[in-house]
Amino acid sequence: MSQFQVLQRAVNVAGMARARAPLRLGLAGGGTDVSPYADIHGGAVMNVTIDRYIYVSLAPLQGSMLELESQDLDIAIQVPVAARLPFDGRLDLHKAVYNRVVQDFLGGRRAPALRISTFSEAPAGSGLGSSSTLVVAMLQAMTEFFSLPLSEYDLAQLAFSIEREDLGLAGGRQDQYAAAFGGFNFMEFHADNTVVVNPLRIKSAVIAELEAQTILCFTGISRESATIIAEQSRNVAKGEGRSVEAMHELKASAIAMKKALLKEDLPTVAQMLNSGWASKREMAAGISNDSIERAMEVATAAGAIAGKVSGAGGGGFIMFLAPLERRAAVLRALQEGGFRTETVRFTSEGATSWWA
Template sequence: MFVRARSPLRLGIAGGGTDISPYCDTYGGCVLNATIDMYANCTIELLKPEDGITFEAQDIEQTFHCPLQTKLPLTGELQLHKAIYNRIVRDFNHNEPLPVKVYTHSDAPPGSGLGSSSTMVVTILSAYQQLLNLPLGEYDVAKLAYEIERKDCCLSGGKQDQYATTFGGFNFMEFYDNERVIVNPLRIRQSILNELESQIILFFTGVSRSSAQIIDDQVKTTTSEDKKPLEAMHEVKNLAYSMKECLLKSNIDGMADLLRDAWNAKKSTSNAISTREIELIEDRVLSAGAKSIKISGAGGGGFMMLFVDPIRRLDVEKALKDLDGHIQPFRFTQQGTQSWTV
C-alpha cells in the first residue's frame, strides 16, 4: 500500500518574525503570506514487520534504516522524520510500531526562506494521516507540526510556516499567547493574482542559510535594553496590516512601497538579516528598475522577492543573469496540503 502527500511552500509577504515567541506572546503578532506552486513531497509504503523502518530523503541524499521499534532516538540525520514517526506511533497508533518506508523530496533546498522544513513536516504528517485515516483538521495538523519542530526537536522558529502550508492560499494570520493562532483566509480576485504574478520576481540568491542566529536575535528583542529592535518589530507588524489592506484593495504599487519599508524595518531587528551579497543584489536590481525587494523568510540568504513594473521586468532579469543563483518561475496556489492513496 502506498500513500502520497504534497504541501505548497510559502512566500512571507509581511509580518515575518512577529510569529516568534516571546514577541507574539507579549504583543501579539500577525503575518501575511501566500503559498506557491513549489512543493514538499512524501510517499509512504506500508511494509512487512520484518522489513523494519526506512526513511529516504532523496533530495538531500540521506537514508535511515532500523529494525521495527516503537521510539526512535532523535540523534543523527533525519531528526524530523524520526520525531514525526515517534509522535504518530505514540499518539495515534497505540504505541504499536509501524513498518514503513518514507520517501521525501522538496522543490526547494533547506534554508530557502520558503518554509521548506515546516512544509516537509506537514507533508509527512499528511501522508500518515492518509495512511491511518486520522481525524485531524487543518488546525490540528499545523499545531502538531509546530510541536514536533519546536518542542520535540527543540528547533528555533515561529509558527506561520506550519499553518501557511496546511491551509494554503493567501492568509492573514494572528498569533497570541498560549500558542493561540487564528488563520484568516483572504479572497483575492484573479485579476489581483495576475498582476502580482506579473510584478513579482522570485530570485534564489544561491545561498542557503540557517535561520537560528536571526531567530535568536529576534527572540532577544522583547527583553533587550536596546529598544530599537523592538520598535522595528512593532513596525514590521503594523506594516503587515497595511499590506493586507493594499492587497485587498488591489493597490499593488502601495504593496511595493510597503515592501520596501518592511524590508528596512526587518533589517533593524537583527544584523544577520542582510549580508554584503544581498546588498549587492539589492543595489543592482534597484538600479535596473525594481521597485523594492525583500528576503523571504528569516533572512541571510535563500529566496528574494522583487517587485518590478512588468515593463522593466526584462531589464531586471538581465541584471540578475551573471549573478550566482537563479530566477524561479512560480504561480500562486490556493490549495494547502493534500494526501491520497495510490
Template sequence: MIVRSRSPLRLGLAGGGTDISPYCDTFGGCVLNATINMYAYCTIELLEAQDGITFIAQDLKTEFHTPLTKYIELSGELQLHKAVYNRIIHDFNNDRPLPVKVYTYSDAPPGSGLGSSSTMVVTILSAYRHLLKLPLSEYDIARMAYEIERIDCRLSGGRQDQYATTFGGFNFMEFYENERVIVNPLRIRHSIINELESQLMLYFTGVSRSSAKIIDDQIKSTSDEKRLEAMHEVKNLAYTMKECLLKSDVNGMSELFKHAWLAKKSTSSSISTKQIELIEDKVLSAGAKSLKISGAGGGGFLMLFVEPVRRLEVESALKQFDGLIQPFRFTQQGTESWSV
C-alpha cells in the same frame, strides 16, 4: 498500501518574525503570506514487520534504516522524519510500531526562506493522517507540526510556516499567547493575483542559510528598545499590506516592501549580507521597484517587485550573480494526501 502527499511552500509577504515567542506572546503577532506552486512531497509504503523502518530523503541523498521500533532517537540526520514517526506512534497508534518506508523530496532546499522544513513536517504528517485515517483538522496538523519542530526537536523558529502550508492560499494570520493562532483566509480577485504574478520575481540567492542565529536575535528583541520598535513596525506594516492587497493596490504593496525590508533588517544584523546588498543595488538600478527577503534572512529567496516592462532589464542585471530566477504561481490549495 501506498499513500502520497504534497504541501505548498510559502512566500512571507509581511510580518515575518512577529510570530516568534516571546514577541507574539507579549504583543501579539501577525503575518501575511501566500502559498506557491513549489512543494514538499511524501510517499509512505506500509510494509511487513521484518522490513523495519526506512526514511529516504531523495533530494538530500540521505537514508536511514532501523529494525521495527516504537521510538527512534532524535540524533543524526533526518531528525524531522524520526520525530514525526515518534509522535504518530505515541499519540495515535498506542505505541505500536509501524513498518514503513518513507520517501520525501522538496522543490526548495532547507534554509531557502520558503518554510521548507515546516512544509516537510506537514506533508509527512498529512501522509500519516491519510494512511491511518486520523481525525485531524488543519489546525490540528499545523499545531502538531509546530510542536514536533519547536518542542520535540528543539529547533528555533516561528509559527507561520506550519499554518501556511496546511491551509494554503493567501492568509492573514494572528498569533497570541498560550499558542492561540487565528488563520484568516483572504479572498483575492483573480485579476489581482495575475498582476502580482506579473510584477513579483522570485530569485534564489544561491545561499541556503541556518535561520537559528537570526531567530535568536529576534527572540531577544523584546529586551532591546530599538529592535522592539522595529518589530512593532514590521507588525504594523503587515496590517497595511493586507489592506493594500484587499483593495487591489499592487503599487501600494510594492511601496510597502521598501519599508518592510528596512524594518526587518533592523530586527537583526544577520538578516542582510554584503551579497544581498550588492544584489539590491544592481536590481534597483536596473528598474526593480522594491525587494525583501522571504523568511528569516541571511540568504534564501528574494522577492522583487518589477514592472513587467522592466523585467528583462532586471533579469539581465541578475545574470552576473550565481543565483537563479525561480518561476512560480500562487496556489490556493493547502496540504493534500491520497492513496495509490
C-alpha cells in the same frame, strides 16, 4: 484483527499514500510570529503559498525496519522499528513525525514498519518555510495512511509542536499554517499558541498582476534560520528597544499589506514590501549580508520597485517586484550578476493527500 492490521491490509491493496504541501512567500510581518514577541504583543503575518511543493510517499513494509529517505538531500537510512526513535542529526524531522504519530495516535503499542520518502522542490535554507512544510507534508501523508482526525489547524499545530517542542528548533508559527491552509492568508498569533488564520479572497486580476511582477532570486546561500530567530527572540526578551520597535513596524506592515491586497492597491503592496524589509534588518545581526545587498542593488538598478528576503534572512530567496515592462531587464541583470532567478505562481490549495 487489530485496527492497524486492517489498515495495513487495505494499504497493501491500494498502494501507497502520497501527500504534498506548498511552500510559501512571506509578504509582511515575518518574525512577529515568534515567541516571546507573539506572546507579549501579538503577531500578524501576511503570506501566500506558491507552486513549489514538498512531496511525501508513505508505504508499509514487512519486517522490523523503518526506511527513511530524503531524495533531494540524497540521504537514505534504515533504523529498527521502535516506539520512539532517537535523534542523531540524520533525518530527525522524519523521525520526530514518526515518533509523535506512534505516540499520539497509535498508543505507542505498535510501531509500524514503514518507508517514508520525501522530496523538496526548494533547497534547504531557502527561506520558503521548507522545514515546517516538510513536517506538515509528512503529517498529511500519515493522516491519509492512518485516517487520522486532523483538521488544518490540528495539522499545523502538531507540526509546530514537533519542531519547537520535540526537536527544540527555534522558529515561528507561520510556516506550518501556510502549508496546511494554502493561499493568501492573514494570520494572527497570540499567547498560548493561539493562531487565527484569515483566508483572503484576492481578485484574480490582482493575483495575475502580482504574478507578472514577482521574481524570485536565489542568493546562493543556504542558511540556518534557527540561529537568526534565536537572536531575534533574545533581543525581544531583553527589551532591546530597536528590535522591539522593528517588530511593531513589521506587524503594522502586515496589516497594511492585507488592506492593500483587498483594495487592489498594488503600489502600497510594493511600499509595504520595502518598509517591511527595512524594519526586518533591524531585528538581528546577519539578516542581511553583502550578497543580499548586491542583489538588491542590481535588481533596483534594472527597474525593480520592491524587494525583501523571504524567511528569517541571511540567505535563501529574495522576492522582487518589477513592473512587467522591466521584468526581462531585471531577470537579465540578476542572471548576469551570478544569481539564479525564477518566476512563480501563487496557489490556493494547502496540504493534500491521495493514494497511488
